[in-house]
Amino acid sequence: MAELAALDDPRAREVNQRHGDDHGVNLGKLRALAKRLKTQQDLARELWATTDTAARLLAILLCRPKAFGRDELDAMLREARTPKVQDWFVNYVVKKGPHAEDLRRSWFTDPDPVVASAAWALTTDRVAKKPDGLDLPALLDTIEAEMKTAPDRLQWAMNHCLAQIGIEHPDHRPRALDIGERLEVLKDYPTPPNCTSPFAPAWITEMVRRAN
Structure with a gap:
């Protein structure tokens, strides 16, 4: 979380807020962080539970889509209120699961x-x-x-x-x-x-x- 906070860019946050998103992390840097951390399902669940938008985007990149149950995915979608989290969640998690x-x-x-x-x-x-x-x-x-x-x-x-x-x-x-x-x-x-x-x-x- 500290590393994510350090990546926050006020200018990026300002642009994102115009589109309904409340984070300021450059997505290229977020993907680089995910590449370094690799798949970690437990960490992904912990990051999601923080409710922080940047943390949830990172969680989506770190998770194993097929590890989630149907009802769990339904609940997570209903929690994913910002456009970018919802978009990534549907495309990177739900679509890839059973x-x-x-x-x-x-x-x-x-x-x-x-x-x-x-x-x-x-x-x-x-x-x-x-x-x-x-x-x-x-x-x-x-x-x-x-x-x-x-x-x-x-x-x-x-x-x-x-x-x-x-x-x-x-x-x-x-x-x-x-x-x-x-x-x-x-x-x-x-x-x-x-x-x-x-x-x-x-x-x-x-x-x-x-x-x-």
Whole structure:
């Protein structure tokens, strides 16, 4: 914890706070620390228990994803309230364990939009890698009905899923583009030069262009 505190950079903290994250540790330095410490499940649990954001990010890098039980993962996600911790936890821990699909189904209908956003992140991963068994038209129905008014984190996750469906599945691409155009979610999102806009129609079009 002392080493993490020494890595805290006020300027990095200021930038992170604009995105809802409450830590100031450079992620490159955090990864270097994790590489030195290597996998340590017990230490990971202790770091997570501190509730400190930087410590939890380090815990995610040190843990063994398959060592967590299903209910333990559910509880940890509900504790992971900052965007970066939630994002890393879903991508680096839940996705790599045996409970990902069970949790995806369970979280999908959760009344907490932050928890539901994790289900959409897992769904987006399946859209790209293992779409068999997914009802893509039903997903598009839900996105069309709910994305416009969804809270920020949930809206972002649903938008990513919309874009992924459009990018990966040509049969559904016209509808995905149409939904994006009509809902206009993230249409005016400030995008740096040479970066792809998160506005779904622009995102889909650019990724398809690159693939061709």
